[in-house]
Amino acid sequence: MSYEATFRVWRGDAEGGELTDFQVEVNDGEVVLDVVHRIQATQAPDLAVRWNCKAGKCGSCSAEINGRPRLMCMTRMSTLPPGETVTITPMRTFPVLRDLVTDVGFNYQKAREIPSFIPPQGVKPGEYRMQQEDVNRSQEFRKCIECFLCQNTCHVIRDHEENKPAFAGPRFLMRVGELDMHPLDAASDSGLDRKATAQEEHGLGYCNITKCCTEVCPEGIKITDNALIPLKERAVDRKYDPLVWLGSKIGLRRG
Amino acid sequence: MTTETRPPEAADSTGRGVHSPGRAAIAQRHLRLDRWWLPQAVTAAGLLLFIGYSTWRAFFGLHTSYAAPYVSPFYSPCLAANCPKMAGGADWALFGGWWSLSPALIVLIFPLGFRLTCYYYRKAYYRSFWSSPPACAVAEPHAKYSGETRFPLILQNIHRYFFYVAIPVAGILTWDAILGFRDPQGHWGHMGLGTLVLLVNVSLIWAYTASCHSCRHIVGGRLRHFSKHPVRYRLWTWVSKLNARHMQLAWASLFSVGLADLYVYLLATGAFSDPRFF
Numbered sequence: 393m394s395y396e397a398t399f400r401v402w403r404g405d406a407e408g409g410e411l412t413d414f415q416v417e418v419n420d421g422e423v424v425l426d427v428v429h430r431i432q433a434t435q436a437p438d439l440a441v442r443w444n445c446k447a448g449k450c451g452s453c454s455a456e457i458n459g460r461p462r463l464m465c466m467t468r469m470s471t472l473p474p475g476e477t478v479t480i481t482p483m484r485t486f487p488v489l490r491d492l493v494t495d496v497g498f499n500y501q502k503a504r505e506i507p508s509f510i511p512p513q514g515v516k517p518g519e520y521r522m523q524q525e526d527v528n529r530s531q532e533f534r535k536c537i538e539c540f541l542c543q544n545t546c547h548v549i550r551d552h553e554e555n556k557p558a559f560a561g562p563r564f565l566m567r568v569g570e571l572d573m574h575p576l577d578a579a580s581d582s583g584l585d586r587k588a589t590a591q592e593e594h595g596l597g598y599c600n601i602t603k604c605c606t607e608v609c610p611e612g613i614k615i616t617d618n619a620l621i622p623l624k625e626r627a628v629d630r631k632y633d634p635l636v637w638l639g640s641k642i643g644l645r646r647g
Numbered sequence: 648m649t650t651e652t653r654p655p656e657a658a659d660s661t662g663r664g665v666h667s668p669g670r671a672a673i674a675q676r677h678l679r680l681d682r683w684w685l686p687q688a689v690t691a692a693g694l695l696l697f698i699g700y701s702t703w704r705a706f707f708g709l710h711t712s713y714a715a716p717y718v719s720p721f722y723s724p725c726l727a728a729n730c731p732k733m734a735g736g737a738d739w740a741l742f743g744g745w746w747s748l749s750p751a752l753i754v755l756i757f758p759l760g761f762r763l764t765c766y767y768y769r770k771a772y773y774r775s776f777w778s779s780p781p782a783c784a785v786a787e788p789h790a791k792y793s794g795e796t797r798f799p800l801i802l803q804n805i806h807r808y809f810f811y812v813a814i815p816v817a818g819i820l821t822w823d824a825i826l827g828f829r830d831p832q833g834h835w836g837h838m839g840l841g842t843l844v845l846l847v848n849v850s851l852i853w854a855y856t857a858s859c860h861s862c863r864h865i866v867g868g869r870l871r872h873f874s875k876h877p878v879r880y881r882l883w884t885w886v887s888k889l890n891a892r893h894m895q896l897a898w899a900s901l902f903s904v905g906l907a908d909l910y911v912y913l914l915a916t917g918a919f920s921d922p923r924f925f
């Protein structure tokens with residue numbers, strides 16, 4: 393079965409743009425990205441849209457559908473209110489390049505600012521041995537497909553451009569958390585305290601745990617509960633818990 | 648640090664947030680069609696209801712805070728000389744006679760602080776009272792935002808100390824519920840509807856307290872090698888299961904505390920008498 397739908401797609405570039413209406417056919421079982429492709433094939437050949445896998449795994453097709461940040465390839469037409477106009481805009485936190493395509497370079501910059509895994513002394517690659525229960529937590533975070541929907545939705549930078557230099561965003565604070573929970577990361581041996589730098593250099597304090605990153609994550613990663621709040625608690629250990637701080641100074645065993 | 652594709656002066660807008668230069672020029676603050684304001688409104692209504700009720704009871708409830716053998720959770724422990732005499736209960740006049748205000752105010756600071764700094768309630772009131780953000784992808788009204796980076800909100804980091812205090816408080820409420828297995832004259836081995844009310848309340852309080860994010864961190868979350876600490880890992884796994892329900896437990900225990908107090912109030916005013924089971 394197929395029907396005719398009205399799509400309003402934002403078209404333009406950094407100079408300006410507007411929502412443009414399209415009447416387009418929709419077939420059973422289609423996702424929003426299918427319809428955008430049909431618009432491109434039949435009415436607007438120069439419509440810019442980024443996509444790759446159409447399977448929710450590459451993280452390219454992030455956009456905002458009826459004002460909600462989502463993957464276009466994972467949004468079934470049947471889940472949208474029937475008969476209503478479908479509005480699609482690019483992500484509204486990053487600079488727009490053209491139409492639905494934004495410049496997500498901010499996120500690559502933030503990724504580079506997080507010091508990477510520091511291998512333990514005297515263990516060669518290939519000799520790493522870890523217990524499953526010690527890597528479970530990190531493995532949840534490794535499901536990330538780098539769609540940056542969480543970064544796009546976080547009000548810290550979405551609503552406050554001026555916070556971008558100071559705030560790594562949920563995706564990359566989660567990366568700090570992943571490394572701080574990593575059973576073999578040797579950062580502290582080289583003088584890098586990830587618990588403290590999460591707050592001092594990557595802006596953990598800006599997060600007010602309102603969970604929008606978790607709400608939009610297409611991988612269902614519990615970013616706030618499992619990465620950001622645990623990281624806040626770890627920062628408290630270092631900075632606001634005199635007993636734990638003292639223990640670490642006099643060399644009590646770390647877990 | 649955005650990688651702008653053109654110099655900022657070429658941009659067309661002087662706005663902030665989603666209207667910042669370089670972002671897609673869309674006039675609306677948001678394009679959501681669903682009732683995004685509903686959860687916030689319900690949360691605000693629920694919290695205001697509780698705040699209103701508990702303020703009234705905390706200030707003016709002293710003479711209706713005890714109906715033997717039950718004590719209202721708002722008035723236990725009761726630490727001033729003007730407390731009602733509760734046989735076997737926590738009426739310790741540590742504050743002596745100079746305290747002339749309601750004794751509930753001395754103790755309620757702690758549960759209040761626990762809930763005010765709770766990660767769930769923070770989310771709830773940041774969203775519903777402070778619109779920060781009002782809902783996901785709905786622009787917030789504030790021109791500046793510094794989150795929990797500075798005073799006063801940086802104090803949210805002391806949550807775990809309130810958690811430590813919450814444990815003895817829950818312990819006292821547990822004792823109060825046990826005292827409920829007496830009849831009004833103080834003989835053991837009886838039970839009434841009030842006993843059940845206090846038991847349900849204290850169970851929910853314990854579940855809320857145990858599901859706390861700080862608790863999850865302290866019992867095991869702070870470790871790196873679960874494999875070296877099997878007992879703490881087991882504990883962490885249990886707390887994590889409860890923690891996933893933290894929001895539900897926060898609401899359930901908030902309502903049960905209010906209802907337990909209301910029950911004692913109704914008994915103390917003689918509105919009805921406690922149905923006794925045995």
Ligand code: SF4
Nearest residue numbers: 546599600602603605
């Ligand atoms: S929980 Fe924190 S990081 Fe996630 S969206 Fe909210 S403020 Fe941003």
Ligand code: SF4
Nearest residue numbers: 536537539540542609
């Ligand atoms: S954490 Fe989730 S929302 Fe954020 S980039 Fe990864 S997959 Fe996307």
Ligand code: FES
Nearest residue numbers: 445446451453465
């Ligand atoms: S096209 Fe790959 S995630 Fe949508």
Ligand code: FES
Nearest residue numbers: 765766767859860
């Ligand atoms: S009580 Fe809610 S997080 Fe501690």
